[in-house]
Amino acid sequence: MDTTHHWITTPITAELLRGALELERTAHGVLPHRLPARARAQCADGQLAMAEAQPSGVRLLFRTRATAVELDTLPTKRVYVGAPPRPDGVYDLLVDGRLAGQAGVTGGNTLTIDMTTGSATHRPGPAGTLRFTELPDGDKDVEIWLPHNETTELVELRTNAPIEPAPDRGRKxxxxxxxxxxxxxxxxxxxxxxxxxxxxxxxxxxxxxxxxxxxxxxxxxxxxxxxxxxxxxxxxxxxxxxxxxxxxxxxxxxxxxxxxxxxxxxxxxxxxxxxxxxxxxxxxxxxxxxxxxxxxxxxxxxxxxxxxxxxxxxxxxxxxxxxxxxxxxxxxxxxxxxxxxxxxxxxxxxxxxxxxxxxxxxxxxxxxxxxxxxxxxxxxxxxxxxxxxxxxxx
Structure with missing residues (x-):
């Protein structure tokens, strides 16, 4: 961790997230879902389970004066046997609605899929840290859009100033x-x-x-x-x-x-x-x-x-x-x-x-x-x- 900042840890709750229908508590943190548990229980399709847990459109959104943000996540990377390696998932940082940074998180779990047999194997791995620094000073809306195609457990959110949920802007x-x-x-x-x-x-x-x-x-x-x-x-x-x-x-x-x-x-x-x-x-x-x-x-x-x-x-x-x-x-x-x-x-x-x-x-x-x-x-x-x-x- 960057010791030049005095970090404040904020629990990751539903009021800080947009685009997810449900948050599941895991051994590591929270996992955003785009289908509720009752829906997930009605289908045993592994492809659907993987897709709905990939956080397309899901973003952390908060208001803060912080100039530095760290987010520990546990991604699940996909590997297709015989195909070229997939790049790490991309996190987009928006400040007051404008793109202000992009980064990835290395490590994480690995899901290896063999399309010739339809089999999949899961190998656990370590969490990683997403880091954005040198954000503009002053109150601002900060959004971190999670990778649309990479299952992402959210472990810990740290900032160098307090955060609060962003106000409702009245948008449809x-x-x-x-x-x-x-x-x-x-x-x-x-x-x-x-x-x-x-x-x-x-x-x-x-x-x-x-x-x-x-x-x-x-x-x-x-x-x-x-x-x-x-x-x-x-x-x-x-x-x-x-x-x-x-x-x-x-x-x-x-x-x-x-x-x-x-x-x-x-x-x-x-x-x-x-x-x-x-x-x-x-x-x-x-x-x-x-x-x-x-x-x-x-x-x-x-x-x-x-x-x-x-x-x-x-x-x-x-x-x-x-x-x-x-x-x-x-x-x-x-x-x-x-x-x-x-x-x-x-x-x-x-x-x-x-x-x-x-x-x-x-x-x-x-x-x-x-x-x-x-x-x-x-x-x-x-x-x-x-x-x-x-x-x-x-």
């Missing part, structure tokens, strides 16, 4: 649910996932329930959305229903209706935006499942391919074209009785021209530049003019 709360693209996939950092960028441009508080490998119309997720206070709500549905080959069209339509019905039980009049998948060329006409491309993996690249057959759409298998057409139809049908329900075609966020310029590196996930483009497009389409989240509609 935007609750968003989607898949790994909404979770952040290959964004450069936690404030540059497309939902974080869009929230910043829209001037709203983000709660990001983007769940890598999920967004599968799970009823427990709908109930979590129903029970979370929010002013604006969006759900981005489709790609993982295709690439997991989870359900046929017969199940998809009532599942979407049920998901929307559940959300409306808790938010009967909030603007609710249904967003269909962005362009994903391998699955536009070809159903899932998606499988790793082992030819690419043997040369150190992580890529995916569609293993379905376009002819299977005739028997109700889902491809993205089918999903978009049905989502648009469902929203149009329901909007007759629900004037605050809206639809956005995901290809307006990332379409043919974007794919030609910025192709998806692994065939499924956008890169950092594409996250920025999607975030800017969403902000323009949703938060301005006649968008679903504009003041005129809200």
């Amino acid at each position: 709360v935007w609750l968003h649910h989607g898949s790994s693209i909404s979770h952040g996939s290959d964004a450069a950092g936690p404030t540059t996932t497309w939902p974080a960028l869009a929230a910043s441009l829209g001037g709203v508080e983000l709660i990001n329930l983007g769940l890598g490998g999920s967004a599968l119309l799970d009823p427990f997720t709908a109930r979590a959305l129903r029970d979370t206070p929010a002013d604006l709500i969006s759900i981005k549905i489709g790609i993982n229903l295709v690439n997991t080959d989870l359900m046929r069209l017969r199940a998809f339509t009532p599942a979407v209706h049920g998901f929307l019905d559940t959300i409306r039980e808790g938010h009967p009049t909030a603007p609710l935006l249904v967003v269909s998948p962005i362009l994903c060329p391998i699955h536009e006409e070809t159903p899932g499942p998606s499988v790793p491309d082992f030819t690419a993996l043997s040369s150190g690249q992580l890529r995916f391919r569609a293993a379905g057959d376009p002819a299977e759409r005739a028997s109700g298998k889902l491809a993205l074209g089918v999903v978009r057409e049905e989502l648009a139809r469902i929203v149009e049908q329901r909007a007759a009785e629900d004037p605050n329900l809206y639809y956005l075609d995901g290809r307006d966020l990332y379409g043919e021209a974007d794919s030609a310029e910025l192709p998806l590196p692994d065939e499924l996930h956008p890169d950092a530049a594409t996250h920025r483009r999607i975030g800017e497009r969403f902000a323009k389409l949703a938060f301005t003019a006649n968008g679903a989240f504009s003041d005129r509609s809200a």
Whole structure:
């Protein structure tokens, strides 16, 4: 520890955190969750357990005169057998809403995943320390956005001046649910996932329930959305229903209706935006499942391919074209009785021209530049003019 500072330790409590639905006490500290315990108990999927515990959109927020901040954390790093090493998760420091620093934490636990067998092994490791110094003097709002793609237990928070919870700025709360693209996939950092960028441009508080490998119309997720206070709500549905080959069209339509019905039980009049998948060329006409491309993996690249057959759409298998057409139809049908329900075609966020310029590196996930483009497009389409989240509609 830097002995030039007189450190004050502040307990990490829910009132200092934004973007988490629940805090779990662990042997080391606290673990932010983006799904509540009751939801987690209803699904034994290890992928979902990993995704919801990765703190996309979760940030520490406090007001202080401190010029130095230290945060001890215990990260869980992912290693994919045969793939290039993943960089350490990024922590973004914001002072009065502006990016003022970035850093990572070394050490931590290691989760080694073998995509050829589906197995995963966990090796424990030590906590590390995040350190930001030379912050401007005087009262200020300090935010530390946790890595969007790295499970992070919060162990201890130290500052060289007292802190207090930041006051409510009166901003609307935007609750968003989607898949790994909404979770952040290959964004450069936690404030540059497309939902974080869009929230910043829209001037709203983000709660990001983007769940890598999920967004599968799970009823427990709908109930979590129903029970979370929010002013604006969006759900981005489709790609993982295709690439997991989870359900046929017969199940998809009532599942979407049920998901929307559940959300409306808790938010009967909030603007609710249904967003269909962005362009994903391998699955536009070809159903899932998606499988790793082992030819690419043997040369150190992580890529995916569609293993379905376009002819299977005739028997109700889902491809993205089918999903978009049905989502648009469902929203149009329901909007007759629900004037605050809206639809956005995901290809307006990332379409043919974007794919030609910025192709998806692994065939499924956008890169950092594409996250920025999607975030800017969403902000323009949703938060301005006649968008679903504009003041005129809200």
